[in-house]
Amino acid sequence: MSSSLLEELKPLFYPRNVAVVGVSNRGESAGNRFLAVMRQFGYKGAIYPVHPTATEIDGLKAYPSVRAIPADVDFVNISAPARFVPQIMSDCVAKGVKAAEIFTAGFREVSEEGRKLEMEIKKIAAGKIRIVGPNCFGVYSPRGGLTLLPGPNYPRESGDIGVFSQSGGWVTDLIWGADAFGVKFSKVVSYGNGIDLNEASLLEYFEQDPETGVIAAYLEGVNDGPRFRDVVTRVNKKKPVIIWKGGLSETGKRAVNSHTGSLAGSKYTWDAFFKQTGAVRAQGFEELLDTAAIFHYLKPGSYRNLAFIGGGGGVGVAAGDICEDFGMKIPPSTAAIIERMSELIPAQGTSIKNPFDTGSPNTPGDILRKMIRVVSGWSAVDAIIVNRLFFYGLKQLMGLDVLDEEQRIQGILDSKQGLSKPLMVVLEELSYGLDRIEMERERRAARDRLLQAGIYVTDSVYRAVRALNNVSTYYERQGFMKSPS
């Protein structure tokens, strides 16, 4: 691929208009759903439904074929049954369409006949139309006004994460999951079987795309292993490439075959792949999401030495165990740090040795602010994690003189001014019952305030440390040995 990819894929990511093939005049098909979702999402260009007989679909003028549309067409969304797709693709070529996404399933993942159909479509489109799919959810491109199913309410704002995924389901989770952490996307491409645009070409697009700073992917198989390896190696030096490879187990491989008809490859091959390319490896959905989020929030650097500020001794013990599992460190307090911390924390039922344990979540916000400032000046520490200082519902549970969570959040926000180290907050969701939904509302409100101030918030120490290790390892390979200051 050449540097013209950015230009070539403009009709895919920023189409001036969209034709939709596979709509029904009873309003029930995937095409109708896509029509409705696009309009709800606020796509600004013209939308042309295609239907053999109807003159109007869902209030829009319909055309009997793509060729019959009285305008140049940039982009076509296809959800018609598999057997019709070659003819539709021929029409698109004749019309001069530039890009297409094929939602339709029932190709190589179900039968040999399906595989042949795929080859036929590929041949018809070759060199003329760039295709996403088939067997996919398509393209989400907030700046281009495009969304994928089921996304009428996905964020309209653009962000710096670019995603390509063979699974549409994981992509829908990712967009929502990331939104809750204040992380947004440049483009997300669910590409399913990937007969044309695949892992290698999409990665090259994101390499060039100035909107994209971090790249995250869910893969089931690759079409051209050696090429993909080379592209990942090159791109990963410029922008972090995080890959979750699904289907490394025997059962997973069988499921991959039923899902996208891909060859999943062996564990051995993929271990070697990650070693050779230096790509960041995620081993599940949460790890993919968290790692992308931390790349977004933190400046380039290594964050291996951590200070934990929290309430609870058992929590500190667990943090120590988790850190060691991921090769992270919790340096013991120096005499100077002990002296300063002992002025802030009571002597008993606490710890001033890092992890710092205030003994209770009921800690005044101002103390919290001062503790963060003390650690901020400690050169052995790369990042600060505040955990277990929030216990939503403590007031409600205790029914006593418990300080407002509000002033603790404020303490953290106040400490952020001019802070030289990254600060992260762990806000646990403790699976409270239905009758405690108010606590969850408060937790989410607090999370949003912190995120808006640029402070990364996550659900557990485990998730924070696992992702921090990934990010630190990436930057260490690039020669960063400390956090930036």
Next chain:
Amino acid sequence: MSSSLLEELKPLFYPRNVAVVGVSNRGESAGNRFLAVMRQFGYKGAIYPVHPTATEIDGLKAYPSVRAIPADVDFVNISAPARFVPQIMSDCVAKGVKAAEIFTAGFREVSEEGRKLEMEIKKIAAGKIRIVGPNCFGVYSPRGGLTLLPGPNYPRESGDIGVFSQSGGWVTDLIWGADAFGVKFSKVVSYGNGIDLNEASLLEYFEQDPETGVIAAYLEGVNDGPRFRDVVTRVNKKKPVIIWKGGLSETGKRAVNSHTGSLAGSKYTWDAFFKQTGAVRAQGFEELLDTAAIFHYLKPGSYRNLAFIGGGGGVGVAAGDICEDFGMKIPPSTAAIIERMSELIPAQGTSIKNPFDTGSPNTPGDILRKMIRVVSGWSAVDAIIVNRLFFYGLKQLMGLDVLDEEQRIQGILDSKQGLSKPLMVVLEELSYGLDRIEMERERRAARDRLLQAGIYVTDSVYRAVRALNNVSTYYERQGFMKSPS
């Protein structure tokens, strides 16, 4: 310990009255908090605050010492400063008190002087008073009307899980976390430094306690390794003993020392301990909680062969990978199962090979019910996991003709009648934003309905499979090779 332990600890778990030492007449101390919490929780016996000068504390008649209380006293709660505790204990002995919990911290975990104080207290109480603590949150015994801090709103209902823990923080999380999964406790003991009642004696109590069916523990160190190993080996043959051992890392060990002054022991020693005793090993809070919950919900048996019924191909791939990591299996469909499933699931964008993928969470409840019934008759499968058929907010997101979640829940409930295999449901929480709190409310309501019908619900396939493996391994060691039917 003899079988009289059940009798001996009656004053600890079911006290007829409680004296509280360490209250302030300004209402701010831990003792006052405990007073308030006990009364809110609804403790039925007499409560006697002890204060050197006050005649009334928080509306209750106060006494200058334990000895001055005009009644036999069963149980004393102590939160006075460490240096006063030996004298208080002497008073308790003189009074004939049977049991005490010492909240006070500042003993061996902070200094050599603290260690000496502990030894002194231990000597005074030896053979006369059974002690929980010091440096702990105490005892939660719903049938005895006792709660620990900060638990005025902990469940009043009793359950079959018995817990002992060196951390009070983890115990508060556990009680709340378990409540959301419909799991309740016989007794929970936060025993901190454990100078008298410790891991071995508490385990022997739970061995004898007819209320307790499953035992879960968080440990930092043990006081008498060989004895504990013998007790665990014996008890674990009768009731599952699940242990999370914190502080196996270097940093974790340091934190253990600051927390409960325990000797954490080496990884090697603990690996051998689990091998020798057969105790169920949990490596964190969630695993401890989930494993206890599955022991509660499932009959004795091995559940290594699973069927997954869900919407989404990527989710099935991930389930396969997770199962292999834990030694669980997803048997491929037989020809008969394929035939019956193909009548229920569309041919494209789906899978009938196990994991079963309906292609969309928008699946009618009746189809779901029928799918469960098909798998129910399949002898190669030990348990059924329904996942990813719930997508709260799908309706809201799609704004289209999406079926109610309600009828899917109903489909599952209907399938349960006479079902010969255990059924579990994964209901993901996708960290939706503050503006989506309604979805979380719906999810919790659905979870509660399923739990009430005896169907275990958890947050992720990972959590379900990890805990199922623990439970299956336990029962396999006892000779169960299949699920009960």
